[in-house]
Amino acid sequence: MRRIIFSVLLVFIQAQAAERKEIHILSVNDVHAKVENFPQLAAIVDSLRAIDPQLLVMSAGDNRTGNPVNDQYEPAAYPMVALMNIIGFDCSTFGNHEFDSRQAGLAKLISLSNFPHVCANVHPDPSLGIHNVPYVIFNIDGISIGVLGVVQLGTRGLPDTHPDNVKGIRFSPVAETIKEYEWLAKKCDVNILLSHIGYEDDIKISAQFPYYDLIIGGHTHTQLKGGEMHNGVLITQNVNKLERVTLTTLTVEDGKVVGKEAKNIEVADYPKKNKVVEELVRYFSENEVFKRVIAHADNAFVNTEELGVFMCDAIRSEGDADFSVWNVGGVRLDSLEGGDMTVNTVLQLDPFGNKCVELKMTGAELHDMMLSIYKNDDKRFPYTSSNLRSTVYLDPADSSKIQRLELRDANGKLLKKSKVYKVVANNYVTSINDAPHKDAGVDMNRLTSDMIISFLEKTKKIDYKGVTCQRIFKAQR
Amino acid sequence: MKVFVNEKEVSVFAGACAKDAVRQFLCQCGEDAGALSAFVIYDSYGHEIGEDSPLHENQSITIEKTK
Numbered sequence: 001m002r003r004i005i006f007s008v009l010l011v012f013i014q015a016q017a018a019e020r021k022e023i024h025i026l027s028v029n030d031v032h033a034k035v036e037n038f039p040q041l042a043a044i045v046d047s048l049r050a051i052d053p054q055l056l057v058m059s060a061g062d063n064r065t066g067n068p069v070n071d072q073y074e075p076a077a078y079p080m081v082a083l084m085n086i087i088g089f090d091c092s093t094f095g096n097h098e099f100d101s102r103q104a105g106l107a108k109l110i111s112l113s114n115f116p117h118v119c120a121n122v123h124p125d126p127s128l129g130i131h132n133v134p135y136v137i138f139n140i141d142g143i144s145i146g147v148l149g150v151v152q153l154g155t156r157g158l159p160d161t162h163p164d165n166v167k168g169i170r171f172s173p174v175a176e177t178i179k180e181y182e183w184l185a186k187k188c189d190v191n192i193l194l195s196h197i198g199y200e201d202d203i204k205i206s207a208q209f210p211y212y213d214l215i216i217g218g219h220t221h222t223q224l225k226g227g228e229m230h231n232g233v234l235i236t237q238n239v240n241k242l243e244r245v246t247l248t249t250l251t252v253e254d255g256k257v258v259g260k261e262a263k264n265i266e267v268a269d270y271p272k273k274n275k276v277v278e279e280l281v282r283y284f285s286e287n288e289v290f291k292r293v294i295a296h297a298d299n300a301f302v303n304t305e306e307l308g309v310f311m312c313d314a315i316r317s318e319g320d321a322d323f324s325v326w327n328v329g330g331v332r333l334d335s336l337e338g339g340d341m342t343v344n345t346v347l348q349l350d351p352f353g354n355k356c357v358e359l360k361m362t363g364a365e366l367h368d369m370m371l372s373i374y375k376n377d378d379k380r381f382p383y384t385s386s387n388l389r390s391t392v393y394l395d396p397a398d399s400s401k402i403q404r405l406e407l408r409d410a411n412g413k414l415l416k417k418s419k420v421y422k423v424v425a426n427n428y429v430t431s432i433n434d435a436p437h438k439d440a441g442v443d444m445n446r447l448t449s450d451m452i453i454s455f456l457e458k459t460k461k462i463d464y465k466g467v468t469c470q471r472i473f474k475a476q477r
Numbered sequence: 478m479k480v481f482v483n484e485k486e487v488s489v490f491a492g493a494c495a496k497d498a499v500r501q502f503l504c505q506c507g508e509d510a511g512a513l514s515a516f517v518i519y520d521s522y523g524h525e526i527g528e529d530s531p532l533h534e535n536q537s538i539t540i541e542k543t544k
Binding site: 030032066160198199200219220221222223224239240241329355357359372376377378427428430431432433434440441442443445 | 478488489490491492493494496497498500501504505510511520522524525526527529530531
């Protein structure tokens with residue numbers, strides 16, 4: 001890192017002598033609330049600002065979602081905003097996950113931010129109070145730097161978040177929107193697209209709009225070695241969770257960019273930490289919000305099956321499904337004392353940030369899925385919601401093999417093979433099911449841990465003493 | 478949706494990430510789905526991508542075992 005700083009300094013001095021100007025930009029993308037790396041990031045920014053006080057710091061979106069320290073805070077995702085404020089970010093675009101805050105939450109986060117949220121293809125209804133701007137223009141020593149922001153849109157013309165999160169917000173197509181701002185490019189000396197549309201689309205945009213000097217990309221978590229030139233446009237992006245950041249140097253002469261260079265800086269291993277930011281991260285991590293009591297368990301959970309059935313019931317209820325399925329390894333506590341259940345309890349039980357997937361399955365497909373999960377999950381039979389009872393008969397010749405499986409509903413009736421049921425499961429279960437099924441399923445855009453917390457907040461009192469979902473027999477020869 | 482892992486077609490739920498496709502691929506190959514962390518994932522351009530990288534229909538990725 002010291003070498004990078006010295007080389008930046010040397011180039012900076014040379015540029016002064018040639019009456020050239022250099023613009024330095026430090027960019028992050030898809031941080032996904034990796035707050036643990038912020039003390040190092042702050043130290044990197046401190047070091048670079050000591051050389052160039054006019055350093056610009058930008059985020060290409062998806063600042064939140066992925067760390068309960070941030071996402072379960074009240075207000076949700078405030079820690080990231082506070083940390084970006086203290087580091088002095090100059091701007092951020094929206095990633096699709098910024099909308100996970102929902103309309104009111106996003107409006108609040110923007111109001112708490114000391115930096116603008118730059119996104120030109122997002123048009124919220126004024127009543128929502130979401131105050132993003134399409135672009136910003138920075139002025140560094142007389143050089144104008146235009147930054148236009150854009151966010152990805154999925155097949156339905158919406159960012160990848162729960163559709164309810166974006167009600168009242170209109171989205172315009174990315175390329176169409178960029179074209180509308182051609183005038184901005186003509187007005188500014190330096191043009192930057194702050195993009196959360198993904199690497200492949202960044203390349204397409206570079207071909208369509210080659211007048212951009214730099215595209216700071218995000219969304220696909222693509223690790224580029226520094227930057228990559230496509231159609232004369234420098235594109236940058238890093239993998240997610242703040243493993244690396246990119247330092248870009250644009251050399252400007254007579255109002256034109258005549259040189260571009262980008263380097264990655266490792267964040268997690270950076271040898272220095274900003275002590276103030278470190279203290280702030282510690283404060284957020286130890287926050288009382290995790291100790292918040294959300295429900296009461298009348299009795300202890302004495303084994304993983306009781307816990308697994310409870311977790312299944314929670315996502316079944318929240319997902320308004322007929323049945324739910326959970327892998328044994330996805331229950332991360334062996335037992336749990338009765339009494340108060342807190343946010344922290346749920347995060348210990350389900351710490352993986354798994355997403356919930358909804359599938360329409362016939363009784364036969366569900367039967368085959370259960371067998372497939374058993375096969376692909378170390379011969380462990382999955383848990384189900386309490387309204388689905390599995391009776392498993394093991395092969396007497398080889399007790400690791402299932403000879404027969406019966407699935408019965410809450411009334412003890414065998415599931416009908418051809419009847420279609422709505423099933424919810426975490427994404428791990430769904431991705432290890434290699435049995436044929438017509439509906440591949442769809443991401444509900446909700447974390448299973450959030451669904452369990454929501455279920456407990458509504459239910460208040462639970463009791464799973466002696467509740468089971470499966471009986472396993474060794475069949476007789 | 479349909480995606481390709483090491484040129485083999487796999488079906489994953491809409492909204493799946495790279496790790497979901499890789500797990501499905503490993504299962505179909507009879508390998509341990511829990512061994513995900515032993516692989517590096519690349520996009521069709523040969524760039525490393527994160528395991529949480531979102532996928533789209535017909536996307537191709539490749540995986541290589543870490544040494």
